[in-house]
Amino acid sequence: MLQRRSHLSTTFDLSIVNEIIDSLGCKPSAIIAILQGVQERCRYLPEEIFPYLSEKLGVSEASIYSVATFYENFSLEPKGKYVIKICDGTACHVRKSIPILEKLRKELKLTEKKSTTDDLMFTVETVSCLGACGLAPVITVNDKVYPAMTPDKAELLLRELREEKKDA
Amino acid sequence: MLNNREELKACRDTYEKLLTVEKKRILVCAGTGCVSSGSLEIFDRLIALLEERNIPCSVELQEDGCNGDGSADPVGVKKSGCHGFCEMGPLLLIEPQGYLYTKVSLDDCEEIIEKTIVGGECCERLAYQKDGKIYARQEEIPFYEKQTRLVLEHCGHIDATSIKEYFAIGGYEAFEKALFDMSGEEIIQEITDSNLRGRGGGGFPAGRKWTQVRSQKTEQKYIVCNGDEGDPGAFMDRSIMEGDPHRMIEGMMIAALACGASEGYIYVRAEYPLAVSRLETAIRQATEYGLLGDRILGTEFSFILHICRGAGAFVCGEGSALTASIEGKRGMPRVKPPRTVEQGLFDKPTVLNNVETFANVPLIISQGAEWYRGIGPENSPGTKAFAMTGNIENTGLIEVPMGTTLKEVIFDVGGGMRGGDQFKAVQIGGPSGGCLTTDHLDLPLDFDSLKKAGAMIGSGGLVVLDSSTCMVEIARYFMNFTQNESCGKCVPCREGTKRMLAILENIVEGKGEEGDIELLLELADTISQTALCGLGKTAALPVISTIKNFREEYEAHIYEKRCPAGNCQKLKIIKILPDLCKGCSKCAKVCPVGAIRGMVKKPFVLDVSKCIKCGACLDQCPFGAIEEVV
Secondary structure, three states, rough: OOOOOOOOOOOOHHHHHHHHHHHHOOOOOHHHHHHHHHHHOOOOOOOOOOHHHHHHHHHOHHHHHHHHHHOOOOOOOOOOOOEEEEEOOOOHOOOOOHHHHHHHHHHOOOOOOOOOOOOOOOEEEEEEOOOOOHOOOOOOEEEEEEEEOHHHHHHHHHHHHHHHHOOO | OOOOOOHHHHHHHHHHHHHHHHOEEEEEEHHEEEEEEHHHHHHHHHHHHHHHHHOOOEEOOOOOOOOOOOOOOOOOEEOOOOOOOHHOOOOOOEOOOOOOEOOOOOHHHHHHHHHHHHOOOHHHHHHHEEEOEEOEEEOOOHHOOOOOOOOOOOOOOOEEEHHHHHHOOOHHHHHHHHHHHOOOHHHHHHHHHHHHHHOOOOEEEEEHHHHHHHOOOEEEEEOEEOOOOOOOOHHHHHHHHOHHHHHHHHHHHHHHHHHHOOEEHHHHHHHHOOHHHHHHHHHHHHHHHEEEEEEHHHHHOOOOEEEEOOOOHHHHHOOHHHHHHHHOOOOOOOOOOOOOOOOOOOOOOOOOOEHHHHHHHHHHHOOOOHHHHOOOOOOOOEEEEEEEOOEEEOEEEEEEEEOHHHHHHHHOOOEEEEHHHHEEEEOHHHHHEEEHHHHHHHEEOOHHHHHHOOOOOOOOOEEEOOOOOOOOHHHHHHHHHHHOOOOOOHHHHHHHHHHHHHHHHHHHOOOOOOOOHHHHHHHHHHHHHOOOOOHOOOOHHHHHHHHHHHHHHHHHHHHHHOOOOOOOOHHOEEOOOOOOOOOHHHHHHHHOOOEEEEOOOOOOEEOOOOOOOOOHHHHHHOOEEEEOOO
């Protein structure tokens, strides 16, 4: 069912999952919240959690997997340290959001299929609407909103984020 | 903890008095828009500057007054909800004068304190200006002047994170009235008489929904608030949740009282982290004061509220998909009946309304159905909040009485087109809505007349488009959205939208064929009639309405391979002007497909059949010898 990812050989520390289950309650209806909790901590859903959650919650592994793949916010692949979301809502779209996306992809050598850089620093994805239409076009970096973007401003922002990485 | 009605009243009185102590108030907009342009830093700076000057300032309403030492009156510095005028942010509202400062920066704080707070004068350079006229006070600004803000009345005027301020302006009064003075039937009667229609888009009468839930014999019932708001270009629900969360919670409590429910859920999309945290704060505060929980205010009524975060699925805005998602399943719609009012969340009778609908409820209970019916047309009373965006001067959040014409909304409130461009169309109601044109400018905006015109209020997103927008591209954009968001359960939506999208993509790429328009209409008809849920049923509306109103644009794309708006990249032709070309070969070097050839120092030639119109050569030419022809 799950594609095995060979490059992730380290076993995942399941105590994180236990903490999350303890705070949200061990019931099948909490599954989305639990997965959200895991993703907030790990930036993706490691495959090890599926059999574990299945046993804990008494729900089949397939149905947990079906939830994880249905919702757009869940990722089974590791995401970058900086998740850049380009809003392509109607307002941003008519104020030219696509050139920003293209610029970022070009700068980071990403494509529609490949959204995360190899060094796991950046993930670039589009979202349907962030609800900040008055400031269109908008992008977010790890949920921080950057208003009135242009391709040039996006390039500058990338440079700043890279500098930050060096400082860290 | 409030134990009875008297204590609630006393509490309200106390905070009302405390609010009057704060004679001067600075309300810093803390909506998502202004926060992202730095309003929280401004908030901190203002407090620091006041402290420097030893002017007492209060961030929370202070029980002991704060000027107990006999010093000057405290200045209230508050984080308020969205003022709506997002384009001009960060915004600051100064009371009691009602000055609205726009595009405030950190450097302006000093002057604001000195001139306005200490001196009482207006900093005119920060006020809104148009055509050389300065509008110092908020209510004078044309953007606000034509609005009727009822649901949004507190957004921007009170501290969004303080239940005390909500008490101070008469908060939970409607709930108190409903709890102690009205029976469940009476509450429902009032809502039915008001003819409040669901603001989620469909316009289903709220009173009828509540009656159906109340009449169910089941013990356990649920109140669910739909705060999913996935429509691109809509953010009114977000602003209510962020700016006045107690108002919506109060509406849910009244609904619970009327229908006999003891548990409720607020489903908020994950893209709204600020709304989630404000709601969490509000629920915590209401619970601390004993307004949520067991035996509320000493009565038999108990009610608790949970927040459920969405995980990025547009279809979860649909009732049965939303309840499935709360239950921890894939958010897929199901066949109805049974309807949500009979078997909703956890198969129990459920009232499911959207944020704006619940926010209307306290108003109706306090002011009465008759008063409410006096606003707007008979069949769609009340006001409607719209999120106005696109190529318009004043983008932002507005609220007007139902029945206001499109012209008034766009040109009076919206200030007309940005940069004086020509109005072309307005896309209303997101992916479920349609396009309206200049012919519809006198159309009153309400549920019924929009439906007649082939559009719908939907979530209330108004995206204003100017002449540079290609309508076929807009139709393609929405179809792409619906196709991505289709849950895949029913064939018409899953396969039909895919087919429609492919045709539209062909058309904008210049590969459209004769018969495409007819095929699109036929597919649209089939999908609308056979899809399982509202998402599928309305998916074709943007296509139908753009074909109906802008058929000639489709025809130009298909038959002349031309985009009249000059927007479609693939339909552009790139030319090298031989007179200007100096033969430097820069263009040929960057061309990724080798479409440009020539001898150095002689004019180069571009092979149109090879050209992919990427535009790389355009940026490279130092002589302006390459041009794009529409």
